[in-house]
Amino acid sequence: MLHDLDETLKQLLIQKAGLDPAEVDISFDIPTRDWSTPVTRPTVNLYLYDIRENLKLRELYWDEEVRDNGKIRLKRRPLRVDVSYMITCWTSTPEDQHRLLWRVLETLFRYSPLPEDILQGSLKNVVHVIRTEVAQPDGVFQSAADFWGALENQLRPSIGLVVTLDLDLEQVQEAPIVFAKMVKIGGAVMYRDVFGVEYPLEQLQPGWEAAPVQLGGLVHDPEGRPLPGAAVRLIGKEVEGRPIQVGPTIHTDAEGRYIFHGIPPGEYTLVVEVAGQAPQQHPLTLTVRERGEALPEFIQEVEVPMKK
CATH class of the missing domain: 2.60.40.1120 (Carboxypeptidase-like, regulatory domain)
Incomplete structure (x- = not known):
């Protein structure tokens, strides 16, 4: 899945941003000093540095499919996982670096969520559209100076990109079909104790069911x-x-x-x-x-x- 995402982002920059592979390299390596020193051609580096579940998008329900054997097939909805990239551009002059960085930024904003025609491999079969967050101030990446210091490289401008992917755990169960379920909603019957404190009981007021x-x-x-x-x-x-x-x-x-x-x-x-x-x-x-x-x-x- 991650390899397919890398290839999808590469195709996004080639097809939508118009970056010619013969003129601009696209790399997913760690941008350490040893990596950047021999770089001679314009290069866009997409460094994947963090992966974590998106709890806000967690779905607690299971998809249901009625089977011929009189049972129902339950399949867990996929988890949603945020994959974070730091994107930098490497050129011989600051002017070219800024032009290339802005071109990449514009493309990421324009094509969010990721368009279907560039999806690669397993990304073509995901349940949800592939959302992205571009250059957001509340991302995972907090301290740029500490990050570049750990890589023993010079501080440079970067774009934060977070891509939300499906993680299908392939959890499937079979269960008998439930033909009826009753749900009652309404005002609860209140009980008042000797101290005058009221507590709701697990029953509804007569005539107030909805x-x-x-x-x-x-x-x-x-x-x-x-x-x-x-x-x-x-x-x-x-x-x-x-x-x-x-x-x-x-x-x-x-x-x-x-x-x-x-x-x-x-x-x-x-x-x-x-x-x-x-x-x-x-x-x-x-x-x-x-x-x-x-x-x-x-x-x-x-x-x-x-x-x-």
Whole structure:
């Protein structure tokens, strides 16, 4: 997977930034003094220095597939892993270095997430679009002076790049099909102790039960054309300082539609990811109506600005 990512980034610089391999080298070596001393041609160095799980994007749900044997196949959703690169440019003059660095920076911003037509090897089969974060101030890389000191090389300008990849653990289980499930939501019965302190009990107030909400919508471009295959996720309130995904990731159908079933009322962020475009985030609130009124079906329409 990492080798395929390296090759994908190389193709990004060749195909999209227009760097001719006959004139500019692309390297993934550690930029130590011993490496940089013999460099004579213009070179873009992409040094992979950190790998860690993206806890904010962790999905707790499993994909379901009904089998012919009367059972259901459960497959764990892939983990999301952040791969961090430090990108530097090496030329004979500072002017050429800055021109090359800016060209690389512009390309990384323009093609985020990574476009499908340059994906190499196993990256062609991942579940999620491959997100990138470019030149962000809150990245893993903190102390440039300490870093270059450890490499025994001179301090130079760099671009931070974080690529989020799928890590499929291939965890699969089979289980009997569950044909019915009842979920009740509403106001809890409160118990008051002798000191006047109230505690919620694990039962609902009679007549105040509410069914889970159905949330659906349409994803389209500014011209109103539907966007099939867009990944739609629902992010709930933070747990232990981290946002948590509610329900599975839904992909829009041929008409750009999506639907979530059985969502509890509350505050959420709807995240829509389309290949080659920046993720769209839309805050929304699913509310419970007054006693005796039916819950509505919530419709959220999302317009995705398309890069030229």
